[in-house]
Amino acid sequence: MGHLGKQLCQALLEKTKIKPSHIKISTRRPELAVEFVHTEVECFFDNRRLAAWADVLFLCCLPSQIPKVCVDLRSHLAKHCLVYSFTSAIPVTRLAKLLGHDYILKPKYDVVSCDTVDVWLSCSHVASALADPLLIEASCPLTMKGGISLGLNWVCAVLYILLNICTSASLGSSEALLLIKSIFKEKCGDTVQLNAHSFINSSYASSLLSDEPFPWISLMDAQIRETPLLRFLSSSKSVQQCLSAAYKSQMETPAK
Structure with a gap:
């Protein structure tokens, strides 16, 4: 295990x-995952089994290993499994083609x-780093502190994932928007004005009923194309600031 x-x-x-x-x-060497022996985390070497089980799957392997891993995963991932x-x-x-997903x-x-x-040199363990206020600040997706930023496309994709979760749960558009707005509520109150037009094109948004779920959003489009949400966030520094505040608040809140 790497x-x-x-x-x-x-x-x-x-x-x-x-x-x-x-x-x-x-992992190829499950016997080396000694840190998790006394937990209920299950370690084995069967990529297909993992793919068939997972709702969210993290690829943590070297580029040279990707083709073989993708062969194992291909056709075993559920349609809505997030990789x-x-x-x-x-x-x-390219990864989408290799995975067929x-x-x-x-x-x-x-x-x-x-x-x-x-x-970034002040801490070598991720869990410890995410308890350090300076590193939480530096790791915030929309800031440039620490010299690294993820940018708006990644943030848009994450918000679209949340929207897709609501869609898969058959939540109406109004309820989905309320849930997403609740992310900002603690730090920004009701100042974030999100509506259907913020996420999807105007013609579809205008005809979307409040009890009708949002359409399924393509993550490929969210990451490589200009989307309504990207245009909305690009034009609103205040919403970007609220997103940053929500991220920091979440990272600083201990898991219970």
């Missing part, structure tokens, strides 16, 4: 409310020179 996979699993156990029994790991890829060398469109989120980092890049 370093990234171990760090991710530890962070999920320490920083979220996900039960250990709801986490499974497929999050940490492998940066392969474009999301297009519900993928892949971060694309922007890097700039700055005087605070050393902040």
Whole structure:
């Protein structure tokens, strides 16, 4: 089991409310995952089994391993299983072809020179880093502190994922919007004005009934094309600030 996979699993156990029994790991050397022996996290080596079981699947492997892993996963992923890829060398469109699956989120980092890049050297463990206010600030997707940013396309994709979850649960558009607005409510009250036009094209939004679910949103489009949500967020610095505040608040809140 690689370093990234171990760090991710530890962070999920320490920083979220996900039960250990709801986490499974497929790795070539499950016997080396000694950190999780005394938890209910299940470790094995069967990529197809993992793919058939997962609602969210994290790809934590080297670029050279991707083709073989994709062969294992291909045709075993449920249509709405979210695949999050940490492998940066392969474009999301190429990954979709290899997997035969297009519900993928892949971060694309922007890097700039700055005087605070050393902040990343202050901690070598992800779970500990996410308890450090300076690193929480630096890791906020929409800031450039620490020299790394994820940008608006990734943020849009995350919000569209939340919308798709509401759609898969058959929630009406009004209820879905209320749930997404609740993310901002603690820090920004009712100042964030989101409506159907913020997420989908005007012609569809105008005819969408309040008890009718939103259409399923393509994550490929959300990451590589200009979407209504991207235009909305690009034009609203106040909403971007609310998103940043919501992120920091979530990271600073201990999991119970």
